[in-house]
Amino acid sequence: MNETGANETEANEPEAIAAPPGGMQRLKAYYLRNEPKIAVLFFVGGFVFDMFAVDRADSWVAIGQQTLYLAIVTGVLTQMFMEEGRPARVLGNAFVLRRWYFEYRPAIVNFFLGTLLNVYTIFFFKSSSLLVSFSFLVLLVFLLLLNEFNRFRWLGLSFKFALLSLCGLSFWANVVPIFVGSIGLLVFLFSMLAGCVPVLVLAAWIGRRVPELYGKARRQILVPFGLVLCAFLLGYLFRVIPPVPLSIPFIGVYHSVEKTETGYRLSHERPWWRFWHHGDQKFAAQPGDRVYVFFRVFSPTRFSDEVTVRWYWKDEARGWVAHDSIPIKIVGGRQEGFRGFSAKSKYQPGEWKVQVETTDEREIGRIYFDLETVPEAPRRFEVEVQ
Numbered sequence: 001m002n003e004t005g006a007n008e009t010e011a012n013e014p015e016a017i018a019a020p021p022g023g024m025q026r027l028k029a030y031y032l033r034n035e036p037k038i039a040v041l042f043f044v045g046g047f048v049f050d051m052f053a054v055d056r057a058d059s060w061v062a063i064g065q066q067t068l069y070l071a072i073v074t075g076v077l078t079q080m081f082m083e084e085g086r087p088a089r090v091l092g093n094a095f096v097l098r099r100w101y102f103e104y105r106p107a108i109v110n111f112f113l114g115t116l117l118n119v120y121t122i123f124f125f126k127s128s129s130l131l132v133s134f135s136f137l138v139l140l141v142f143l144l145l146l147n148e149f150n151r152f153r154w155l156g157l158s159f160k161f162a163l164l165s166l167c168g169l170s171f172w173a174n175v176v177p178i179f180v181g182s183i184g185l186l187v188f189l190f191s192m193l194a195g196c197v198p199v200l201v202l203a204a205w206i207g208r209r210v211p212e213l214y215g216k217a218r219r220q221i222l223v224p225f226g227l228v229l230c231a232f233l234l235g236y237l238f239r240v241i242p243p244v245p246l247s248i249p250f251i252g253v254y255h256s257v258e259k260t261e262t263g264y265r266l267s268h269e270r271p272w273w274r275f276w277h278h279g280d281q282k283f284a285a286q287p288g289d290r291v292y293v294f295f296r297v298f299s300p301t302r303f304s305d306e307v308t309v310r311w312y313w314k315d316e317a318r319g320w321v322a323h324d325s326i327p328i329k330i331v332g333g334r335q336e337g338f339r340g341f342s343a344k345s346k347y348q349p350g351e352w353k354v355q356v357e358t359t360d361e362r363e364i365g366r367i368y369f370d371l372e373t374v375p376e377a378p379r380r381f382e383v384e385v386q
Contacts, residue, residue, distance in 0.1 A: 057123055057245035058178045058300030058332075066119060066171055069112045073167075076105050077160055078202065081220065082210065084157065113163050120170035126247035126298070127364060162224035169195040169232050174244045178300045181332075183243055183358060188236055192229060199225045243358045246307075248365030249337055251295040251356065252278030255381060257341045264339055266294055267381040281369040286376045290345045293354045293367065294386065296337035303332030307356050307364065309342040314351040327359075339386060349373050 056062065101108075169192065176191035177183045203222055207214035235241040256267040268279040283291060297307060311324040323344075330338045342354070348371075355366040 056298075056300075057174055057247075062119075063175060063178075066116060069116050070164075070168060070171060073109055073112050073116070073164055074198070074202065076109050077157065077164060078206075080105065080109075081157055081217070082206075082213070109160060113160075113167065116167040116171075117163070120167065120174070123170075123174055123244050123247075124242045126249070127242035127244045156220075158220045158224050161221050162228055165199065165225040165228040168198065169228060171195070173232070173241070178245055178303070181300075181303050182305045183246065184360060185236075188241075192232060196225075196229070239362050241362075243362040243364055245298075245300055245303075246305075246358065246364050247298045247337075248356055249296055249298055250278065250386070251293065251354075251365050251367045253281055253283055253354075253367060253369045254279045254292045254294055255283075255289060257292045257294050257343070260385075263385045264294065264341070266292075266384050266386060268384070269379060269381060278367065281367070283369050283371045284374045285347070285349075285371055286374055286379075290343050291347060291352075291371065292341055292343045294339070294341040295356055295365065296339050296386065297330050297356065297364065298337040299330055299332030301333040303330075305330060306359055307340075308359060308361075309340075310355045310357060311342070311344055312353040312355070313348065314353070320353060336386075347371060 172191040172195040173188065176194055177187050180187050180190075199221065203214070203217045206217045206221075232241060252266065252268075254266045254268050256265075258265040258267075266279065269284065270277055270280055270282075274282070279294070285291065293309065295309075299305070306327055306329050309324075309326045309328060310322060311326075312320040313323055315321045324342075326342050328340045328342070330340065332338065350371060351368065352371055353366060353368050356364045358364065
């Protein structure tokens with residue numbers, strides 16, 4: 001009887017209630033459930049962050065920031081590479097920051113890769129026409145989505161090293177011309193050679209430290225890098241790679257360009273409601289008028305090179321027909337960019353295009369305008385100063 005009573009007492013005793021999880025535990029559980037989505041958010045976060053933080057291409061702060069980010073991503077990916085296939089680390093008693101690092105390092109890699117890719121997307125966007133820049137941006141988004149599709153998870157670290165290779169080669173393609181002070185085929189090839197050195201050193205270090213991993217390093221590090229390098233070389237050959245670090249922050253069409261002590265005075269007839277036009281992109285040419293195209297070319301400090309201004313007229317049968325090709329010497333260092341202009345006095349009505357290109361015919365910027373010949377009549381010009 002006592003036994004029965006004791007059992008009844010135990011049966012009726014309330015069970016112990018587990019303590020609710022803390023805030024950090026809930027955050028960790030949420031991260032584990034949604035790791036792929038959070039990785040994408042970190043990647044996109046890197047893009048958004050650097051939209052506001054990116055500086056001039058020749059800024060020592062910007063170059064130092066990129067160097068630091070590349071070093072962080074290289075270090076983390078190398079560590080993940082060395083640990084791949086091994087038993088997971090036991091971090092129960094480890095320092096809290098160390099535990100966070102090993103738990104969230106995939107997100108760290110995505111964030112810094114996103115930041116770096118955003119920097120080079122901005123640089124490429126500024127250094128070429130919208131078509132090339134937009135294509136490059138679409139490629140980056142495609143690579144991001146490819147990385148998150150489950151069916152492509154087998155790419156693993158190889159894909160991360162490919163993205164790192166893309167960032168590394170973009171870094172050297174931008175930095176080497178800044179230090180050399182010019183651009184061109186030899187400068188580009190030297191920048192690609194400089195980009196090969198860190199990757200080859202990393203693979204050699206892995207081979208010396210853990211010889212049995214060298215074959216794996218060739219597959220997951222050297223092969224992706226080689227593919228990206230070939231893509232860069234082909235892109236340069238077909239003039240897809242923009243001529244960083246040159247860029248054109250401004251280009252417009254005007255009736256006159258006059259150099260004064262305060263700057264260049266640009267005269268135009270553009271009505272106020274065509275605020276998206278730069279000057280007279282609807283050009284009404286009276287007898288004796290000249291057409292001026294004014295532009296600013298950003299080039300780094302101590303930069304000295306030459307650009308070519310090419311004028312094209314659109315023929316209905318033959319398409320764009322080249323009319324003039326005018327070389328202009330540029331020097332760098334001015335915050336707003338080197339100012340220059342080209343003028344044309346012999347023209348015909350129709351659609352026109354003016355392109356500013358490097359000496360190896362890589363486009364930096366362009367502008368379109370429609371020209372109409374009109375009889376002489378009174379008119380009033382607006383003036384802006386650049």
